[in-house]
Amino acid sequence: MLPGIRGLRLDVSEVRAKFKYDDHKPAEQRTDTARRLTERGTALDAPTATQQLRRLDRVGTWKA
Structure with missing residues (x-):
């Protein structure tokens, strides 16, 4: 079978990537993700963190 490999x-x-805003995660995890993006500070990290926090305010806290 080796000749067939x-x-x-x-x-x-x-590389093309997109960021998924996961509104199903707990608020603490989403806040921590935004904080870590801000700390990393590359390319679009700051605007992404801002949007994540904006969505957290708009969507609200996670519910089980």
């Missing part, structure tokens, strides 16, 4: 090597040239 194939391998390949990929060179990653670009």
Whole structure:
């Protein structure tokens, strides 16, 4: 069966990602995520943290 195994090597040239605002997580976890994004401070971290906190105020606290 070994002759049937194939391998390949990929060179990653670009990464596209999106941030998911998880409104189903507890408020403490969402607040901590925003704090850590602010501390990290790369590229879009600060605006993302601001939006996360804005959503927390708008959506409210997590309910079980």
